[in-house]
Amino acid sequence: MTSTTDGTTSGGSGNTWGPTFDPYDNTPELIPLREAARAGDWPAVRAYCEGLGSAARLTTASSMLADVPGVENFLERAAAERPADPLARTLLAERYIHIGWDIRSSARAQHVSRDQFVQFHDWLRRAEQILIEVCAEHPSYAPAWTARLKTVRGLQLGQAEARRRYDRLRAHHPHHYRAQTQLLQQLCPKWSGSWEAAHAFARECATAAPDGSVSGALVAIVHIEHALDLDGGHKAAYMRSPSVHHDLRNAAQVSVLHPAHRPDWDSVGAHNAFAFAFSFGGHLADAAAHFAALGDRATDDPWDCMPDKKAAFLRYRKAALDTRGGGIR
Template identity: 60%
Template sequence: MSSTPPLSRPVFDPFAHHPSLATLRTACHARDWGTVSDFFAALGDEDERAYASSVVADLPGSEHLLEQASAAHPGDPLPRTLLADRYIRIGWSIRSNARASKVSEAQFGQFHSWLRRAEGLLIEVCAEHPAYALAWCHRVTTARGLQLGASEARRRYDRLAEHHPHHYAAQAKLLQQLCPKWGGSWEAAEGFARACAADAPPGGNNGALVAEVHMERWLDLDEGPDAAHMSAHAVRDELLAAARRSVLHPEYRPGFHWVTAHGHFAAALSLGRHHAEAAPHFRALGNMAGTFPWTYLGDQEAAFIKHRKTALAKG
């Protein structure tokens, strides 16, 4: 976690947040599959593996290494699963994060084509390795992108949860599916986030899902009602309770997701003008920030600086 350096512009680079990931990036650029494989093997936590997978998926051209590794190691589920994640990322970049009404038919066609390629790889992996958490995690995403419905997405999540019941990354993916923008409902989304937070062991990241679902609702409301929702005392109290059980709990041990988790609480509390309550999260973050959720607030850098300054002045 941050060692409280002097405050300056926020850093959105995950490699600055987690210097160990530079080894993974270097190995991908060098097409050094052995080092990539060893890096993942050294990660004992499935949530950490999901985060590392997203880092590889974000690297332009990483599909070339992963295609070679998949061909060279046909029995290994890792290269195919990482390749599927990369294909998902390529497809989503074509679709963009715009609402469906703003996405063209041509974009949807290419998007679904890439996701079907990813889904084919993941089906193979899950058939061969039924308990392989990383593949099931990504299949929650492909279910959403291919519009297979909430029931199918939940089935896939449940297969993962049989072996890894508190998988924060997969829970965050399913939460998106349960929101109204993907055909769900606020009752389903909020109920799921609360259940994940309540059921997780103290000191997990899972409580941040409560902050995330309230931000999603804020984003979906018109100006005026959105502020009223976030400033409600019931929302504030729920956020504070979730934070105490997760990132502010004495047993919390920061991993790859800590910037995102603290960021959700900092942003959600700030939007409700609960600035003093947001201060502990900004102190933990220092100059570290993740694109998500700050991109929801427009200019992510300006929003982070503005809310950090106000929070630290009040708390």
């Protein structure tokens, strides 16, 4: 990979210049899953998922596969043919959830039409019925419980029910990052939560997790969410505050910057959260380590909040790396 004078890089997955937001470029180990899904090859999908070896990776794969158009066709057949298999049913439910959220869109509720809500809730209820059965039969199955943290939010079943579902998962998987990010969304004011609850949960997860865990990135995520909820110039001012800067530095040091951290599929998203949070607050020297770890690997969240996410990533990355001499290491 070759550094350029503006901090961009060349090479990799056919990407000529600058960052890629394609999760398969960022996690090429997942490409065989996507190809099997596109081909409607259920045996290959099942073999891939069964070989992952961790609840965290299986949950990631389940979410990624849900984004492949048309997979519901072969997953419906697989679920019918293997009614006792939690994998086929959970993957199908995840796909239904994805279809529903696509219809709803990411807009705030006041900008979503009644027809969109009707279709959205219909798809989520279909997923929920499947997941209720899976979780009853397989109470430690992390992908299903994580998916139910999406349906509980979309169906507006309330904070207590969301907490109950998370606690059921946490009993078996105490530091499950993707489940934590889902509950964190539920705890934000836009989903009838509060900033006090959201910040407390992020701190709790970061503190309880082993050193080197990606759970520390929840602190960055909740500060970004809080900042974006403010008006105009208050957004950057919030991120510049000494208390937020202190929180971010501590969280980064115990998570992805800790010597015990072992990069995994969730590391890319965690580094992007820290890189954005530090950059948005003007703490460029702190952002540099995260951009150096990322190279060209960007994620839609949180960069989607910028008018031009690619330009923002490049601008912030160059400014951050310039604090340590420039270039990608």
